[in-house]
Amino acid sequence: MQLSTLCLGLLLAEPMTGYALKGKVIGTLGHFQHASFGALYPALGSLEAGRFVTSDRSGSTGLGKRLYAITESGRGEFTERLAEVSAAENFRSDFLSALYFADQLALDDIERLIDERLANHRAERRRLLALPIASMTEGQRFTVRYALSMRNAAIEFLHGEGRASVAVIRHERY
Amino acid sequence: MQLSTLCLGLLLAEPMTGYALKGKVIGTLGHFQHASFGALYPALGSLEAGRFVTSDRSGSTGLGKRLYAITESGRGEFTERLAEVSAAENFRSDFLSALYFADQLALDDIERLIDERLANHRAERRRLLALPIASMTEGQRFTVRYALSMRNAAIEFLHGEGRASVAVIRHERY
């Protein structure tokens, strides 16, 4: 899903600044989406050019606050785009890329990578468990449970097989 | 990991055409990496400009075959880049993006998305199980098992909760 579509969807609930939109994506949708300022402001600019959002700068000067709000035609555009979204997912892993070439890596580096990956999964699981489930729709809760099931599996796998795999790699080497 | 680094790593084993390199990424590393021609040929071009690879066009004409081979300084460059790789992962899901806004989606569309996601996970699990494990290093097998654990978790989750979630969404709506 393009970032511009995501912005439209989030603006359905309430007008927001660009900075708040980014915070919302990272804080509430971060288990399956991302946003950077480098992409966000151009996306908002093109939504505004297409009259799907407006931006209100009253009450601020220069590069001050701009509240973005969705328009009626923006609502329609979001509905159309949402109906056409596929079930696609996209996963990239520097961690697995490195492990794929484990025979070229120092054993210490391999252990460090596994520890770092495990720590990252645990942190993200904590973050997911801390989300305010009570005020979410079922669709939103579904995304959290789905992401949790995958994080749990990765944690269980790394915790159970991480050390053993390093031992096999060591054995393969000597 | 940048695609150019991946190319260096794959060329350690044997020289390959650009087309074969893409096939190798998609076929053997597809559970954690991707490559497109749009990125691959420019990456090979910049590796050649940096003298990390050479390309041999003898035996072909015009836009004919080019065999890319890693150089000695390419091997060194790969070793340096590999040592600096982090444990980062990056996950994006149009599927979860759509489900996040499930209250704006037709129930039929929600069911279709879940079915499509489940089918995709099953197909990828079959592909992973069909990989030639016997001729892989332990690091390579590790990547397959890790990816399998996550696909299994997603399949179990969708199979177990998919229908129930649609029922809750239906109930929330009426």
Next chain:
DNA sequence: GTGCGTTATATCGATCCGATAAAATTATAT
């Protein structure tokens, strides 16, 4: 020799990103 399917190279406009820069607003301390 011809035709077809596969292999192969290549590029474009669009989207995204991390890094960086600058400035406005808000909060806090005095």
Next chain:
DNA sequence: ATATAATTTTATCGGATCGATATAACGCAC
């Protein structure tokens, strides 16, 4: 009330990636 610090906010750049599209070389069957 004022000054300072922290947070919020906008913005852009060069670089990487992508899907789509175009073109052509190669290999194989007949």
